[in-house]
Amino acid sequence: MSKKEKRLKYAGKGGPKRAKLAKLSGGEGIWLFGVHAVNAALRNPERTCRRLVATEDRVKELDPALLARVKKVETSDRQGIDALLPPGTVHQGLALAVNPLPDLSFDDLKRSAFIKDRAVLVMLDQVTDPQNVGAVLRSAAAFAALGVIMQDRFAPPESGALAKAASGGLESVPLARVVNLSKALEELKAEGFVAIGLEATAEKTLPELAPLPKKVVLVLGSEGEGMRQKQRETCSLLARLPMVTEGPVDSLNVSNAAAIALYEAGRG
Known part of the structure; x- marks a missing residue:
C-alpha cells in the first residue's frame, strides 16, 4: 500500500x-x-x-x-x-x-536521578502561568534536564497553551507535582543534590559558582515575588544571573532565567 x-x-x-x-x-x-x-x-x-x-x-x-x-x-x-x-x-x-499524560511521582523522579552520574532538575515555586511553565519545559528539554518539579496546588493543569509553549518539551521532560516543595528539596539534598536558588539579590552570580556540582536542582520563583522564604532557606546556595548592574532591565521572565541557568548548569 x-x-x-x-x-x-x-x-x-x-x-x-x-x-x-x-x-x-x-x-x-x-x-x-x-x-x-x-x-x-x-x-x-x-x-x-x-x-x-x-x-x-x-x-x-x-x-x-x-x-x-x-x-x-x-x-x-x-x-x-x-x-x-x-x-x-x-x-x-x-x-x-x-488524554492527559500519566502522573509521574516524585519518588520515580528521584529514582531516575539516583542512577545518573550527572542530573539537573528544575523546581518552580508559584509559577502558575501555563505559557511560562511550557517555555521552561522547552528549555529543560533543550538542555537535557531530568525533570521539572512544581507544587501541585500552584501547578497549571496540562493544556494546549502549555503544550504549545513547550514546543514538544511536555512530551519529553517529566513533570512531577508535590505537596511540599521544601520537603522535596530536603529529600533531593539527602540524595546528593545541591539546591541552588535563583535570587536577584544574591551575592554571587551563577557562573561564579562554577564548576557546579554534578547533581543540581535549580529553584526559581515567580517573577513578582520570587522564591518563598521557606524554599529560600532550604536551598544550599543562592545565586543571581549576571546582568548589567545599571541597565534598563532589572529582571527576566522566569522562563528566560531558567534557560540561562540550565545552560550554566549544563556547562558543569
Whole structure:
C-alpha cells in the first residue's frame, strides 16, 4: 500500500471527508495544537491520542505510522478547527485531542536521578502561568534536564497553551507535582543534590559558582515575588544571573532565567 493510500485509509473510502466537527465533551481529554506540540504527542508512546482534526495539507505531511496511533482522523479547513479551540488560538492547521499524560511521582523522579552520574532538575515555586511553565519545559528539554518539579496546588493543569509553549518539551521532560516543595528539596539534598536558588539579590552570580556540582536542582520563583522564604532557606546556595548592574532591565521572565541557568548548569 502506498503512503497516499495509507493516508486516505484513515479518512474513509473515497478520501478525506468533511463533516460538521463536534467539540470535545466532558471526559474526552484536552486539545493540543500546533505543529511541534502535535507531532511530539503523536511520537510519545505514553500519550493516548483520541482524535486528530487537521487541514488536508497537514494530514499529507504526517507519517502514516503516526496517524495509525489516532483513533479518529478528520479533515477540515482552518475555520473549522478555529471553532473547536479557544478564540485566537494559533493552531497551524492541527488539533489533537488527547488524554492527559500519566502522573509521574516524585519518588520515580528521584529514582531516575539516583542512577545518573550527572542530573539537573528544575523546581518552580508559584509559577502558575501555563505559557511560562511550557517555555521552561522547552528549555529543560533543550538542555537535557531530568525533570521539572512544581507544587501541585500552584501547578497549571496540562493544556494546549502549555503544550504549545513547550514546543514538544511536555512530551519529553517529566513533570512531577508535590505537596511540599521544601520537603522535596530536603529529600533531593539527602540524595546528593545541591539546591541552588535563583535570587536577584544574591551575592554571587551563577557562573561564579562554577564548576557546579554534578547533581543540581535549580529553584526559581515567580517573577513578582520570587522564591518563598521557606524554599529560600532550604536551598544550599543562592545565586543571581549576571546582568548589567545599571541597565534598563532589572529582571527576566522566569522562563528566560531558567534557560540561562540550565545552560550554566549544563556547562558543569
